[in-house]
Amino acid sequence: MLLSVDRVSKTYAGGRPVLREVSLTLDAGQTLALTGESGSGKSTLLNLIGALDVADAGEIRLGDTAYAGLDDAGRAALRRDRVALVFQQFNLIPSLTAARNLEFHARLAGRRDAAWLDRLAERLGLGDLLSRHPEDLSGGQQQRVAIGRALAVRPALLLADEPTGNLDETASTSVLDLMLELVRESGTALLLVTHSEAIAARLDRRAHLAGGRIA
Amino acid sequence: MNDRFCACLFALMLMLPSAALPQGFAGLGTEAEGFALPDPDYRLRFPEDHGPHPAFRIEWWYVTANLTGPDGSDYGIQWTLFRSALKPGEAEGWASPQIWMGHAAATTTEAHYSAERLARGGIGQAGVTAQPFDAWIDDWRMRGQDFDTLRLRAASDDFAYDLSLQAQGPLVLHGRDGHSVKSADGQASHYYSQPAYAVTGTLSLPDGETQVTGTAWLDREWSSQPLSPDQTGWDWFSLGFEDGTRLMAFRLRGGRGDFTSGTWIEANGRATALPDGAIRLQPLERTGPPNRRIPTTWSLVLPERDLDLRIEAMNPDAWMETSFLYWEGPVRISGSHSGKGYLEMTGYGEDDEG
Amino acid sequence: MIGAACLALWSHWRRHKLQLATLLAGLALATGLWSAVQAINGEARASYDRAAAQLGAGQWPELRPRAGADIPLETYVSLRRTGWRLAPVLEGNLRLAGRSVTVMGVGLLTHPALPAVEAAEGGDGLAPVEVLTPPGRLFADPGLAARLEGNTDLPPVLPSDAVPPGTLLTDIAVAERLLDRPGTLSRLLILEPPPPGLPPLSELAPDLDRVAARGSGDIARLTDSFHLNLTAFGLLSFAVGMFIVHGTVGLSFEQRRGMIRSLRAMGLPLGLLARLMLAELALLALLGGGAGLILGYAVAGALLPDVASSLRGLYGAPVEGTLSLRPGWVLSGLGMALAGTGLASARALWRVAHLPLLAAPGMRAWGGSAAAMRAMVAAGVALILAGALATWLPGGLLGGFLLLGGVLTGAALLLPPLLSVILAMGARMARGPLAQWVWADMRAQLPGLSLALMALLLALAANIGVGTMVSSFRLTFTGWLDQRLASELYVAARDDAQGARMATWLGDRADAVLPSRSVERRHNGAPIFVYGIVDDPTYRDNWPLIAESPGVWDALARGEAVLINEQMARRDDLWPGDTVSVLPDWPLRVAGVYSDYGNPTAQAITALPALLERVPNLPNQRFGIRIAPDQVDDLARDLRADFDLPPGALVDQAALKAQSMAVFDKTFLVTGALNVLTLGVAAFAMLTSLLTLWTQRLPQVAPLWAMGLTRARLARLELLRSLALAALTALAALPLGLVLAWALLAVVNVEAFGWRLPMFLFPLDWLRLFALALLAAGLAALWPARRLSRLPPAGLLKVFSNER
Structure with a gap:
């Protein structure tokens, strides 16, 4: 078992609880779609798993690492080395070229693999786009760079939060196809937040969040 | 004349701006403070006495002329050089205590132009020499080989004249041998005139240059004592009649009554002094705006010479717009005698500057 | 509708009190320094006019x-x-x-x-x-x-x-x-x-x-340069202050984008909105300007006594040390505040006017476009060339200041392209991904920071330039004082008779008695003081000649030659070998030119016997006395006793030098004060720019955080980036400051005072200033960096939130 989420709760200051004793597991190489209404806590759960935020209660483990014992630096190291994130907003670094963005995370993690990068670039169809800056790329192209950047680090777990939410249908389909293909090829586990039934149906498993609980 | 006395001292006060004017003439003081005093026993000597007398407080060279243009128009001109001493005596350069002031005017029946010049003594900007005769301030000048043949020049922004004067008779000494008494208290001056110059020359006015001829009267007077404390002004006449006789007459207006004096001059130049009371002067008509109301028509009666005159200003508005304000202009004479002359009046108007 | 809109607009300031304070402070600083200088100038000019009216001059x-x-x-x-x-x-x-x-x-x-x-x-x-x-x-x-x-x-x-x-x-x-x-x-x-x-x-x-x-007279003409100097400083401070205004107004508009869009969506016409925002700016400008006037009045009041004594010392100009309030000054100060605010806000207003009703919050462009950079380079080069040209074309003092203005603004415009090139080079040479990101990111930040950096550049360059000038002048002046004040004791007699007795008395007691006898004349329509000196080694050894012909002292002693001061040499273009008549009909060969600082008039020195032949009655009341230093006190005591001298009549060399240096230091006190204030304002501008950039920074750093960088590390990088930019700017400011110093020493001083000063370099001062610049930038960056390091994850997560 790669990821285990055990009775995790999260409440933001002054608000109602966003997650209530959520539990979830994911095996290596497995893909899981996390669905739910707007505000159901999907993104919050993803952020907790991505060590971007800290749970109030419950336990998250990635492999043999228990999140509860991590300080800021430990969480940063986890994000750097073992999980990778793809967001709806792409969140590329605007001052760097597509090529630099693509390799950025891998280099941060000290795991730059030129062959793998070339292959990713080729598979993602980035060839001519690599020298461009993000602002010169379309949304679909930016998201392909973002996916490539996440996979380049060869993470154990890829977290994707509505990765096609900002794309039109054609782009959305091709980006999703590519992502699923590459995830399977590289044996990366995927946790994908979506509200689309069609997308959810293409993943190995699905979990539905409603009112802060797994339904 | 005393008028000129005071005029000169007034001028001095006014030269330094906003000097508080003494009430009446009292501020002038009747003391002579080290200045020489007119001496009844002094006998005038010429040409020396044509020159300045720096030991005396005040002195002037005073020319008035009644002139006629080719078309018969009447004109009058005035040329005066005043000397006033702050202290008796003379010194070289700026240290000289002598102050010089020039007044010049030209009068037509329609207009009156006047100008003024000031100068310090000791530096050569103004002065008088007796022989050859030369009196000047800035570019105004009266000079000649002697006192009988003079060239008289003055120029200002709106008028100028250049006249030749030729004496037609002898000098006339006023009072007793030139010692002229000015009040019942005995104030006096040394006073002589050349009343009969024939004049030719040019007069330039804003509308052009005119050839003029006529007669001029030159007064010379110096003294150190001004007026009696009660005297407030004066009226002074120099008149020339068609028969060649002339009359100098003045009235000093005082709180204790008027003091009159004069000199009757026959055509050959023989002079007779006229004592106080011999001449009766009476203003007949006053003209001008309220602050400058002044007698411009006079009656003059001298019974001992069967004289009963009506004297009218040729131009009632002949005010001298100089450091101190006075009236000086040509007059026409009618009545028992006819002729022309000059009239000076002080102590009437209020200075515009207050 | 207007009321509601006003309330909405105002709510921003209620929520961002600090921003409001910054904006008002920026306005107050800009208006304050500008109007302080104006008040000083106005007061001095009024004094001249009063003096001119009192003497009827001009x-x-x-x-x-x-x-x-x-x-x-x-x-x-x-x-x-x-x-x-x-x-x-x-x-x-x-x-x-x-x-x-x-x-x-x-x-x-x-x-x-x-x-x-x-x-x-x-x-x-x-x-x-x-x-x-x-x-x-x-x-x-x-x-x-x-x-x-x-x-x-x-x-x-x-x-x-x-x-x-x-x-x-x-x-x-x-x-x-x-x-x-x-x-x-x-x-x-x-x-x-x-x-x-x-x-x-x-x-x-x-x-x-x-x-x-002439109207206001000689003194106004003489002191024009001094006032132009102050005005230039005031304008510089104003410009730097306006950078702050620009930054804060830009930030507030940026933050109110959403509100503006909502207001417009709710039917508020754009024209009305623009007018409301203009009115808001005008109100703020008046508030800040008003505060600035109070500040300026206080600063002017504090500086005026020194300025007045400088003007009296330098030019003999009649200036009193008291300040009076003039309505024209108040109005012009508020006018400057309004105009400056309008200018500084023009871009923000323009953007509001062109803000599309429906628009995704776009990502900020990674940097100024190449075309914009090229335009800046072209404009910068053109300005510098125009400034250089002005040295010849209008020439004179105006030319000197045009040169300064052209070079400064041109260099400021060149700064962003220059930094951009350097940063691009840095990015290419960088190894690690983080280093690459830092370089690239600095370049991306450049457009937002460039105004603040320009302000910093100007402030630093002015600091280096003026500092170099003052220090060079001071060094020269000190050396010059040593040469000019070679006598151990200076004494002034009551009159010529006492002077003569004194000379005899001193004859047996002192090593040498050097009379100082002069006559004032006019030369080419200006006053000249002609001094006669005796032939003495004191002069031969010490006199500060800046140009001389061979055998200068022998020719002078023979009464065949004359020395003239630098002011006269430059004004009348007279140099060794030329001939001049300092007195009518007395042509003399110019054998040497000496420096004569702090003296506005022409001066000439010739042999005393020759001068006495022509001007026999030279006053003979002032003497320099050469004597062994250990005997100075005794001699002074005896002199005082024997001649019953008042306290001021006898001055020893040290006291005289101290007095001279005091006058000198006072003269440049104002310059120094303005210098420091300008630098402070520049640091403040940097802070406001960084705060402005804050909202744009988060989306840039959040992905890095997500990829595994701690906030503390990111904060350190932020700080480092500001320091690096400040350091690069400071490096660029050094040559600019030296050019400025050169222009001040070789062009402006010659035109304004009639003397050219040698330029000395003070690397230690540069180091100090460099450290000061880093400190300023560090302080300015510290706050945003601290804020980043303490930001809760939720703040960063917002960047990723899908609802953004």
């Missing part, structure tokens, strides 16, 4: 001597006698009660009305005889009158508020006696145009030149 055209010294009295008289209406003036300087006093003698009879004389005549009934005949009267301001009290050598002194400080107004008769210049005049006022038909002036008085009425 109201009439004048006749001035073309060459040589004075106008002979005869010339005046002969001109008057040809019909010129003139009023004569005799002027000169006199040492009285330990200070130099200007004596202005006028022909009180013919001179146009003078307020002091009028008042005395009116109030005290002063009689003409008292003023016009010996001993005469002196009119002086109450301060001078009090100092001269009991001086029995002088005519009675009448205190008058209508006489400028340091001036004795009197009749010409008294003036020629006091100045010992009988029969001479300095200038002639033309009271009325000469009558037509006179011979031309060139025939009547070939040595006189007609000079048109």
Whole structure:
């Protein structure tokens, strides 16, 4: 078992609880779609798993690492080395070229693999786009760079939060196809937040969040 | 004349701006403070006495002329050089205590132009020499080989004249041998005139240059004592009649009554002094705006010479717009005698500057 | 609708009180420094005008001597006698009660009305005889009158508020006696145009030149450069302050984008919205400007006494040290605040006007476009060239300042492209991904920071330039003082008789007695002081010559040559080998030129015996005494006792040097103060820019955080980035500052004061300034960085939130 989420709760200051004793597991190489209404806590759960935020209660483990014992630096190291994130907003670094963005995370993690990068670039169809800056790329192209950047680090777990939410249908389909293909090829586990039934149906498993609980 | 006395001292006060004017003439003081005093026993000597007398407080060279243009128009001109001493005596350069002031005017029946010049003594900007005769301030000048043949020049922004004067008779000494008494208290001056110059020359006015001829009267007077404390002004006449006789007459207006004096001059130049009371002067008509109301028509009666005159200003508005304000202009004479002359009046108007 | 809109707009400031405070502070600083300088200038100019009115200076055209010294009295008289209406003036300087006093003698009879004389005549009934005949009267301001009290050598002194400080107004008769210049005049006022038909002036008085009425007079002309200097500083401060305004206004508009969009979506017309925002800005400008005026008034009040003493020391200009409030000053200060705010906000307003109703919050472009950079380079180069051209074309002091302005603004424009190139190079050379990101990100930040960096560049360059100038001047001045003040003791006698006795007395007791005897004349229409010196090794060893011909001292001793001061050399273009007549009909070869700082007038030195032949009555009251240093105190005591000298009459070398240095330091105190203030304002501008960029920074750093960088590390990088930019800017400021220093020393000083100063470099000062710049940038960046390091994850997560 790669990821285990055990009775995790999260409440933001002054608000109602966003997650209530959520539990979830994911095996290596497995893909899981996390669905739910707007505000159901999907993104919050993803952020907790991505060590971007800290749970109030419950336990998250990635492999043999228990999140509860991590300080800021430990969480940063986890994000750097073992999980990778793809967001709806792409969140590329605007001052760097597509090529630099693509390799950025891998280099941060000290795991730059030129062959793998070339292959990713080729598979993602980035060839001519690599020298461009993000602002010169379309949304679909930016998201392909973002996916490539996440996979380049060869993470154990890829977290994707509505990765096609900002794309039109054609782009959305091709980006999703590519992502699923590459995830399977590289044996990366995927946790994908979506509200689309069609997308959810293409993943190995699905979990539905409603009112802060797994339904 | 005393008028000129005071005029000169007034001028001095006014030269330094906003000097508080003494009430009446009292501020002038009747003391002579080290200045020489007119001496009844002094006998005038010429040409020396044509020159300045720096030991005396005040002195002037005073020319008035009644002139006629080719078309018969009447004109009058005035040329005066005043000397006033702050202290008796003379010194070289700026240290000289002598102050010089020039007044010049030209009068037509329609207009009156006047100008003024000031100068310090000791530096050569103004002065008088007796022989050859030369009196000047800035570019105004009266000079000649002697006192009988003079060239008289003055120029200002709106008028100028250049006249030749030729004496037609002898000098006339006023009072007793030139010692002229000015009040019942005995104030006096040394006073002589050349009343009969024939004049030719040019007069330039804003509308052009005119050839003029006529007669001029030159007064010379110096003294150190001004007026009696009660005297407030004066009226002074120099008149020339068609028969060649002339009359100098003045009235000093005082709180204790008027003091009159004069000199009757026959055509050959023989002079007779006229004592106080011999001449009766009476203003007949006053003209001008309220602050400058002044007698411009006079009656003059001298019974001992069967004289009963009506004297009218040729131009009632002949005010001298100089450091101190006075009236000086040509007059026409009618009545028992006819002729022309000059009239000076002080102590009437209020200075515009207050 | 308007009320609701106002409420919405205002709510922003209620929520961002700090931002409001920053904006108002920026406005207040800009207006404050500008109006402080204006107040100082205004006060000084008012003093000059008052002095000019009190002396009637500059109201009439004048006749001035073309060459040589004075106008002979005869010339005046002969001109008057040809019909010129003139009023004569005799002027000169006199040492009285330990200070130099200007004596202005006028022909009180013919001179146009003078307020002091009028008042005395009116109030005290002063009689003409008292003023016009010996001993005469002196009119002086109450301060001078009090100092001269009991001086029995002088005519009675009448205190008058209508006489400028340091001036004795009197009749010409008294003036020629006091100045010992009988029969001479300095200038002639033309009271009325000469009558037509006179011979031309060139025939009547070939040595006189007609000079048109000048209005405010010599002093205004002399001090123009000084005031231009201050104005330049004020403008620089204002510009730097406006960078702050630009930054804050930009930030507030950026943050109110959403609100603006909502207001417009709810039907508020764009025109009305724009007007409301304009009104809001105007209100803020008036508030900030008002605060600035108070600040400026305080600063001006604090600086004015020193400025006044500088002006008195440098030019003998009559300036009092007290400040009065002028309505024109208030209005112009508020006007500047309004105009500056308008200019600084123009871009933000324009963006509001063009803000699309529906628009995704776009990602900020990674940097200025290449075209914009090229335009900046072109404009920068053009400005620098134009400035350089101005040195020749209009030339003069104006040219000097145009050069400074052109070079400074041009260099400021060149800064962003230059930094961009350097950063791109850095990015190429960087190894690690983080380093690459830092370089690239700095470049991306450049457009947002460039104004603040330009402000920093200008402030640093001005600091280096002015600092170099002042330090160079100070170093030169110190050395020069050592040379000029070679005598151990300086003594002033009461009069010539005492001077003569003193010289004899000193003869057996001192190693050497060096008389200081001079005469004031006019040369080319300006005053010149001609000194006669004895041949003594003191001069040969010490005199600060900047140009000389061989055998200069021997030629001087033989009475065949003259030394002139640098001011005169430069003004009249006279150098060793040329010939000059410092006195009429006495042509002498110029053998040397010496530096003569702090003196606005021309000066010449020749052999004393030769000078005495031509000017026999030179005052003989001041001596330099050479004596072994250990005997100075004894000699001074004996001198004091034997001659019953007042305290000020005897000064030793050290005291004199200290006095001179004190005057010097006071002169540049204002410059130094403005320098520091400008740098402070620049640091503040950097802070506001960084705060402005804050909202744009989060989306840039959040992905890195997500990829595994801690906030603390990111914060450190932020700090490092600001320091790096500041350091690069400081490096760029160094050459610019040196160019500025060169222009100040070699162009502006020569034009303004008549002396050129050698340039010394002070690398330690640069290091200090470099550290100061880093400190300023560090302080400015510290706050945003701290904020980042403490930001809760939720703040960063918002960047990723899908609802953004």
